[in-house]
Each structure stands twice: as structure tokens, then as C-alpha cells.
Amino acid sequence: MTPAARAVSGIALAAALSACEGSAGPETAPSAFDGQRAWADLVSQVRIGPRPAGSEGSLRVRRLISDRLRQAGWRVEPQRFEARLPDGAEIPMTNLIARLEGESPGRILLGTHFDTKRIADAPDFAGANDGASGVAVLLELARQLRQRPRAWSYTLLFFDGEEALGERITQRDGLYGSRALAARMRDSGEFERVRAFVLIDMVGDSDLNLQISADSAGWLASLWREAAAKLGRGELTDPDPVRLVDDHTPFVRLGLEPVLALIDFQFGARWTPGPFWHTAADDLRSVSAESLNSVGEILVQFLVELEAHLEAGRDANSRR
Numbered sequence: 412m413t414p415a416a417r418a419v420s421g422i423a424l425a426a427a428l429s430a431c432e433g434s435a436g437p438e439t440a441p442s443a444f445d446g447q448r449a450w451a452d453l454v455s456q457v458r459i460g461p462r463p464a465g466s467e468g469s470l471r472v473r474r475l476i477s478d479r480l481r482q483a484g485w486r487v488e489p490q491r492f493e494a495r496l497p498d499g500a501e502i503p504m505t506n507l508i509a510r511l512e513g514e515s516p517g518r519i520l521l522g523t524h525f526d527t528k529r530i531a532d533a534p535d536f537a538g539a540n541d542g543a544s545g546v547a548v549l550l551e552l553a554r555q556l557r558q559r560p561r562a563w564s565y566t567l568l569f570f571d572g573e574e575a576l577g578e579r580i581t582q583r584d585g586l587y588g589s590r591a592l593a594a595r596m597r598d599s600g601e602f603e604r605v606r607a608f609v610l611i612d613m614v615g616d617s618d619l620n621l622q623i624s625a626d627s628a629g630w631l632a633s634l635w636r637e638a639a640a641k642l643g644r645g646e647l648t649d650p651d652p653v654r655l656v657d658d659h660t661p662f663v664r665l666g667l668e669p670v671l672a673l674i675d676f677q678f679g680a681r682w683t684p685g686p687f688w689h690t691a692a693d694d695l696r697s698v699s700a701e702s703l704n705s706v707g708e709i710l711v712q713f714l715v716e717l718e719a720h721l722e723a724g725r726d727a728n729s730r731r
């Protein structure tokens with residue numbers, strides 16, 4: 412660790428500790444989130460071309476994600492599974508799961524999807540926002556998390572097959588990766604160790620307006636708004652929660668409670684889903700490094716607050 416990095420982690424730790432002592436909440440976290448590095452990872456994904464489930468592009472983006480994570484010191488495990496399509500056919504898909512251990516076995520999960528929509532009218536669909544943006548933010552966050560002390564363990568989830576083959580996501584079409592992983596985690600008892608699961612999707616829109624899905628846990632939504640307000644970026648999150656179906660939905664359906672889903676589902680204009688959603692306009696001109704940076708910096712601050720909040724809860728429990 413460099414002296415500068417050590418100084419930064421020291422501040423983050425001090426902030427977390429001060430919250431445990433029951434004084435005022437954590438101070439503003441020093442952000443080592445680098446929006447330009449996140450942007451470079453977004454561009455690398457777009458350059459691969461379309462990345463729908465089962466494609467050559469999918470294989471290449473998975474390699475890119477795995478390489479970046481391993482370089483950053485994370486353990487990466489693929490989850491291969493057969494996805495059953497609505498017509499009964501099965502195709503192989505692969506989620507990527509990356510782990511970083513902290514002091515506590517309790518885990519904080521962060522997830523996003525890496526696949527892009529197969530679109531007949533737009534065969535070169537780039538998915539700069541819908542696909543690449545969430546991955547870019549989580550890859551940069553992975554580098555940032557490795558640099559600081561962690562009271563909790565982290566898992567990053569990169570989902571395959573979020574997109575439906577048909578027009579819209581239904582109970583049987585779309586969310587293939589998250590349905591497979593949520594079922595596996597519930598069945599293996601892993602849900603019990605999850606302290607929070609944060610899903611991000613479509614977070615690169617130049618006109619950023621994050622929406623919180625209405626099935627998110629209220630306390631996590633409040634922590635998010637507080638973290639954003641502390642950074643003077645409260646206006647980037649829409650005040651009204653909206654019902655949104657995304658990769659968090661299978662986890663909520665299977666009973667995971669501490670879930671927060673953040674999605675800008677108003678792409679290119681302030682109506683849902685927006686004029687750019689699932690069109691050729693979802694390219695580099697519609698997204699910005701500034702939006703990636705804003706989401707990343709709020710996430711870093713949010714995680715400091717979340718860790719302090721969980722730490723305070725654990726202390727209270729151990730005194731009982």
C-alpha cells in the first residue's frame with residue numbers, strides 16, 4: 412500500500428469508527444473512485460460489439476471482467492448453468508461471482524448485468540448504458556474496495572441473460588442469470604450471510620436520474636439518499652420510488668430483504684423507458700464519464716455509511 416493510500420484508508424476507517432461510537436454520522440468519505448478509469452472500461456466493452464447471451468461478444472466481455480477483477484486482487488468464480496427459454500430450448504449461460512474477504516463473514520453484495528439486448532432493428536447494438544455502464548462502475552469500485560480496510564466481506568455479481576429474448580422481461584423470459592444465482596444462494600443458505608444487496612443498471616445516461624425500485628428496503632434507500640445528499644448530489648436520485656423489474660427481482664421474490672435497486676429507466680428523456688432504451692442510440696454519445704463518476708462516488712460514500720450502520724447493529728446485538 413502506498414503512503415497516500417494508507418492515509419486515505421485511515422480516514423475511511425476513522426469515519427467508520429466515529430459512527431460506531433455513537434457520535435455524528437460518518438464524515439464524507441475520501442473518494443478514490445476514478446470516473447475516467449470506469450469510462451475506459453465502458454469503452455472497452457462497447458468496442459467488443461454486441462454482447463448478448465451465448466455470443467462471442469459475451470465470452471469476450473466475461474474475459475475482460477475476469478481479467479480486471481483478478482488484476483485488482485479479487486477471487487472470480489463462474490457459475491455456468493443451462494437457461495431454459497420460453498420455447499423449452501436450453502442454452503448455456505455464465506454468471507461471474509467475485510469475492511473479497513473482510514473482517515466479518517457477513518457480506519455486502521453489489522450486482523449488475525453484462526449482457527446486451529439482441530435487437531433485430533439494431534444488429535450492432537452497443538449497450539453503452541444498458542449493459543456496459545453498470546459493469547464499468549463495479550469494476551472501478553472493485554479496485555477502490557481493494558485499497559481500504561473492510562469490516563465486511565464483499566461479493567460482486569455480474570449477471571448473464573438479464574435481457575429477454577422477446578420484447579419485454581416476463582416470468583419466464585429474461586433475468587436468466589439472476590434467477591439461477593438467487594435460487595442457488597437461497598438453497599445453499601447463503602442468503603443468511605447477506606447484509607445488503609445493491610443492484611445497479613443503466614447508470615451511464617448523460618442526463619442521470621436514478622430511480623429507486625419500490626421493492627427496495629426503506630432503510631437502504633434512506634442511507635443512499637443521505638450519502639448522495641452529503642456529497643451535494645441528492646438531485647441525481649428521483650424523489651419517487653418506481654416499481655421496476657430487474658436482476659434484484661428474483662432475490663426479492665425468494666425472500667432476500669435488504670435489497671436496494673438503482674436504475675435510470677428514463678434513458679434520453681424524463682419519461683419511462685425513454686427514447687434511447689433498446690435502440691441504436693444507446694451508444695457512447697448518450698453516456699458520460701461524469702455520470703459514472705457520480706454514481707461511483709455516491710456508492711463509495713454509501714458503503715462507508717452502510718458499513719458503519721451494520722457495525723453499530725452488530726455491536727448492539729453483541730451487548731444483548
Ligand SMILES: [Zn+2]
Nearest residue numbers: 528541574689
Ligand atoms: Zn435492457
